[in-house]
Each structure stands twice: as structure tokens, then as C-alpha cells.
Amino acid sequence: MAGQEGGSQDQVSSGTEHDAVPALSGSLYRQKREKELRKRLNHFLSDLAILGSLQGFRYFQPWLRGREELLLTVVNEDQGWFSPGFPVSAASSLTSPSSDSSSSDAGTPPPGEPPPQAPHQQSSRNGEAHLLPASPSEREIAVPEMNCTLFLLAGYAKYGRPYAWIRSNHERLVNIGGTDSLVRDTPMKLKSITDWCSQGTRVWDIVSELVGLCTVPPPVNPFSLDMCYLQTLSLQERFLVSGAIINFLEMLLVYTSRDQPFYDKVMEEVDILRRLHIRSLWEVQKHRGTTSPSNQ
Incomplete structure (x- = not known):
């Protein structure tokens, strides 16, 4: 009997150790995965800083705002428009906007002119509605140029991945189904961001998708240069x-x-x-x- 009990205890002990191996492997895998995603996010923030220092693109203009945020002005209609190359304004350089004015109506076409049509996205409260930006839309004081839409690209450490929010002309691109700030600050459902974990999205992937979504007609090359501006x-x-x-x-x-x-x-x-x-x-x-x- 004693031998049987001892054998039974050995089997239980062996089974416990055997079960601990997959648990330990799973924990190590998660730690390795989290480390990989943090490294990927740091690469994204580095790309964000590089892009934010550039001017001279035809269909978009980036403004770096802090380490984790970039404002992106994208052309609505391609009418031979070229990027103004304006120096960074005080509004776009602030890390924590404090104004209560909203830019949701900025860039609206003059009365009598129909707004340009663009593919609409579906905005949902489910899942990502709580992923609010550090700079709420209702306090955005950066104003886009005429015929442009303003976006916020960010790679917040607390979310562990990049997201994009519309900061003006919400109704032009998204079926928001309401005007409350929670809906307006819901991140966009972009394929490039959905592919973040599986394919390692870079900042130009998001920019390319936003230009294709916003600019009418969608340009063949979203990274086309404004040579006129460069020559000046x-x-x-x-x-x-x-x-x-x-x-x-x-x-x-x-x-x-x-x-x-x-x-x-x-x-x-x-x-x-x-x-x-x-x-x-x-x-x-x-x-x-x-x-x-x-x-x-």
C-alpha cells in the first residue's frame, strides 16, 4: 500500500511539473511578444519623428506635436494644390491644447458648394470607443488649411500600438451617428492599423491609407512631392x-x-x-x- 501511495504521489508530482511547462512557455512567449511590440512601437515613434520634421509633399503636411503625436493635414480635393510649407504654428506645436474651440467645422466648403464625396467608415462604440486620444477633439486648436482634413496619428505607450483619429470634417469621412465627444474621438478603423500586430505597420502605411481615403480622386502616388515649394x-x-x-x-x-x-x-x-x-x-x-x- 505504501508503495502504491508513493507511486501515486510521484505521478501527481510528475503531472504537476508537466502542466507547469506549457504555462511557463506561454508566459515566456507573452513576455517575448510584449517586448517585440514595444520595440515595434519605438520604431513607429522614430518614424513619426522623422516624418514630422519634413515638408514638401503634395497631398499631405505633417506637424510633429510631442513624442507620441503627429498632426497630419490631408488634401480633400486634388485641384493642383501644393503644400504651403508654413512654419509650425503655435497651435500645432502645443503638446496639451487648452482651448475650448472646436475645429470640427474647419475646412468646410463654402455655402452652395457640395462637399467632396469620399468613402465612409463605420464608427462604433464597441471595443475601441474608450481609446481616447491624449488631446480630445473638442479642445483641438490646430486648424487645417482650406480644402484639407486634419488627422491625429499617435503611438501612445499606454495603448501599445498606433491609432489615428479624425480632427476635422468628421461627417465627410465617418458615419458617426452622433456628435458627442466619445463618438468623435473613436479611432478610425484602418487596415494598416489592424495589421499592426501581424505585419508591423509603419507610419507611411497609415499615411498612404489616409490619403487614399481622404483625397478625391485618390492619387496614384500619395507621396508625390511639391517641387514648386522645394524650388522656392x-x-x-x-x-x-x-x-x-x-x-x-x-x-x-x-x-x-x-x-x-x-x-x-x-x-x-x-x-x-x-x-x-x-x-x-x-x-x-x-x-x-x-x-x-x-x-x-
Whole structure:
């Protein structure tokens, strides 16, 4: 009997240890997964900072606001519009907006003109309605340019992944079914964000989807450049800005599938911009040579 009891205890002990192995493996897997997602979010925030420092795109204009937020102005209708390249305003540089004014009506077409049509998204209270941005829409003081819609892209550490919110022209893009702040601050249902865990979304994936959703007609290349704006920059600024955009677009090409419809168009833009960059460098060097003390 004693032998049987001892054998039974050994079996129970062995079974307990056997059950603990999968539990430990699951815990290690979760820790590894969480570490991987944190690393991925840090990469996203790095991309966000790089994009926020750039100007010169035709269909959108980014403004960095803090480490975790970026305001993105996207063109509504392509009417030969080019990015203004305005310096960052006080409104767009504030980390915690305090104004009570709402920008939900900003960018509304003049009376008598029908608003441009764009695909509508369904906004839902379920699941993601509680994922509010750190800067509520009703206190947004950044105002988009005419014929533009303002978006907020953010990678908050507390959510562990990026999200996008509409900050103006809500009715143009989303069937909100109400006007209360909770609905208006519900994050957008974007494929690029849905693919975050499985495919590792980068900031240009979200920008591309937002431009395709907002701009009418949807451009073939959402990253098309505003060469007119770049040509208006001073020589030194043109050299620096063109180099920064080249760096961003080359990074985009490295991590983007060649199957993307805009891939070849971006390559063409990079070639054009690279020639502008080299020419600007040559002119900068020539200018420095003619103004150096040895030539005076």
C-alpha cells in the first residue's frame, strides 16, 4: 500500500511539473511578444519623428506635436494644390491644447458648394470607443488649411500600438451617428492599423491609407512631392530639405513591397529629388567658393 501511495504521489508530482511547462512557455512567449511590440512601437515613434520634421509633399503636411503625436493635414480635393510649407504654428506645436474651440467645422466648403464625396467608415462604440486620444477633439486648436482634413496619428505607450483619429470634417469621412465627444474621438478603423500586430505597420502605411481615403480622386502616388515649394526654398534649405526627404523615401522603399501601386512612382520621385539635391550641393559649394576670403 505504501508503495502504491508513493507511486501515486510521484505521478501527481510528475503531472504537476508537466502542466507547469506549457504555462511557463506561454508566459515566456507573452513576455517575448510584449517586448517585440514595444520595440515595434519605438520604431513607429522614430518614424513619426522623422516624418514630422519634413515638408514638401503634395497631398499631405505633417506637424510633429510631442513624442507620441503627429498632426497630419490631408488634401480633400486634388485641384493642383501644393503644400504651403508654413512654419509650425503655435497651435500645432502645443503638446496639451487648452482651448475650448472646436475645429470640427474647419475646412468646410463654402455655402452652395457640395462637399467632396469620399468613402465612409463605420464608427462604433464597441471595443475601441474608450481609446481616447491624449488631446480630445473638442479642445483641438490646430486648424487645417482650406480644402484639407486634419488627422491625429499617435503611438501612445499606454495603448501599445498606433491609432489615428479624425480632427476635422468628421461627417465627410465617418458615419458617426452622433456628435458627442466619445463618438468623435473613436479611432478610425484602418487596415494598416489592424495589421499592426501581424505585419508591423509603419507610419507611411497609415499615411498612404489616409490619403487614399481622404483625397478625391485618390492619387496614384500619395507621396508625390511639391517641387514648386522645394524650388522656392533658399539654396541651403533646399539642400537640407531634399536630403531629408530622400532619406525618408529611401527608407520607405526598403521596407515597402514592390507590389504597392505607388512603389515605382516613389522611385521616380526619388530620382528627380536626388538630381535636385546634387544640383543644390553643387550650387552651395560654388557659392561658398565665390565668397571665401581667399577669393576676395
